Amino acid sequence: MSSRRKISWILTWFGLFCGILYVNLAVRGGTKDWFGFLVFAVLPLGIGLILRTKTKKARAWMEITPEMEKSILHLAAEQENLLTAADVALNTTLSMEQAGEALEAMRRKGQVHLRVADNGALVYEFQAVLSMEAKLNAERV
Structure with a gap:
């Protein structure tokens, strides 16, 4: 839960509590x-x-949105299935913050796996997007 959301809940409940107290005192x-x-x-x-x-x-x-997801998937196919938020921000209309949120949303859905680079950057690995060579080398089940 974000701090802004916590503050909103605290203020709302504090206001309700004090309102009930003041009405009770007035009555x-x-x-x-x-x-x-x-x-x-x-x-x-x-x-x-x-x-x-x-x-x-x-x-x-x-x-x-589905459009955002589709553009990120296209970019992942072009970038050998590895993306950072900066890659997405540079190649789409999303800002850096929006790109990071979109990649995190895809990670939470299980569509993307998270890796950490040597410099600490978050790298998102798309396993669903395969090259034609990887598809041809896939084993029969």
């Missing part, structure tokens, strides 16, 4: 502390809900 004790209600209940609740909707939109936007 039982007759207090009308509107400033405290606004600062400790309404403001955190509002900010938390706004952050939650923004993070949901950002996550939905980063979903890998």
